Amino acid sequence: MALLARLGSLVLLLACWWLASRVTDPRTLPSPEAVAAFVVREAASGDLLRNIGITLWRVVASFCLAMATGAVLGIALGRSRTADRLLDTPLLVLLNTPALIVTVLAYIWLGLTETAAILAVALNKMPNVAVILREGARGLDPGLEEMAQAFRYDRRTWIRHVLLPQLEPFAVAAARSGVSLAWKIVLVVELLGRPNGVGYAISYYFQLFDVAALIGYSLVFSAVMLAVDALLLQPLDAHARRWR
């Protein structure tokens, strides 16, 4: 039933698009068929797969980097008041620095390299992860802490069975919001300084004013990210909540 409703809304959206494309200039709003034709052509040439692949790799690399550093930082901030006092302001500054500035500075300081691109995306995403996990680490159940002490839990047992399960919902929330944020920023980073990837393709077709190509790339990449969410992150979420 839920699936049917989703499909229904998708068909409705396509119908609206198709109708609108009938009455507007096809150069500014191409029809669904035109976009589909572009996707098939681009896929046949191999460019689609190559660009999507390289962008996906950048998303994954920067996402993992951001999750790992953000989680460690967030847990440290949530557990230590001193660390929180010291690092709260820099974190807030970074959280509020526009993605564009971080990206441009990364390119200026590290050159137009792959490292700079991935670092820029990770740096944009990391403060967000840290803030979410700081909340998680602050809210640890004091009753369970006392229980763990009373039963002399060793450090490994405590981390694995007391700390991590309490952080898991926060980590999953950070991951789900993080994937979508990361891929949006990756496109900007690619547009500014990489010779390949979806962001590069978008800037190229923008210069040609090829709207079908813009929509085609956007839709295909969105579909890939939706698949990642449905096949990877949602099962992870369900696993984290299995005991509730």
Place this chain on the structure above:
Amino acid sequence: MHSAGADPAVARTATILTLTVHRKVYRRAGSEPVEAVRDLAVTVRAGETLCLIGPSGAGKTTTLRILLGLDRDFEGALTTRPDLRIGMVFQEPRLLPWRTVEENVRLSLPRGERGQPLEALFEELGLGPWRGHYPRALSLGMARRVALARALALAPSLLVLDEPFVSLDDAAASSLRAAVFGSAASRGAAVLMVTHNVPEALAVADRLLLLSGRPASLVAEVPIRTKRAERGRDWTEAMRRDLAAQYPGTVAEG
């Protein structure tokens, strides 16, 4: 041997834990220091049942924390038999909700002992069918049983219970009571129970320790020499009235 508060043999049995607290003060930045405990001495002997009675908010929890060795910041001394294992049953069961009943019990054991067979323990407490369940599926009475199983798995010589029967209906409370004292007796473990329910304490204790309100200090130590089987309703009521008259700050009139 268990009902033998009057037996001179018990008085000679080994002391397993001695706690003396001269003073315990909580000092927090920006607020007045709070004195939680003053002049409190507790001695636990092997196999005896001890009940700690006091008004709520009287620093009983603080005393328990010190006794368990969780809080070492106090003036006084805690001495335990070197191999003493204490099994703790908290008032809230404090199970890990993301681990099954069986995992909760096994995790309380030192790493090397986690693989040991626990069938007998689960059967003894009627938890066999619940081993694979998550704590959320359990009633409070059942969850407290799991907490008891977790404490017993350690093979403790001392079982410490914080208000273990509150918020349970009569049937659940009496079945849990039977499980607690049955399992403690069969293992020869001493029991230290914190409670504010005087009749409950009178039914099971070899000794009562009466505490005053904050700061908690020892008001009286009352040995109970009547055999457990002879503690009827009239006896309990008479004892309670007697205690209430002598220690009105600790034992409420009822």
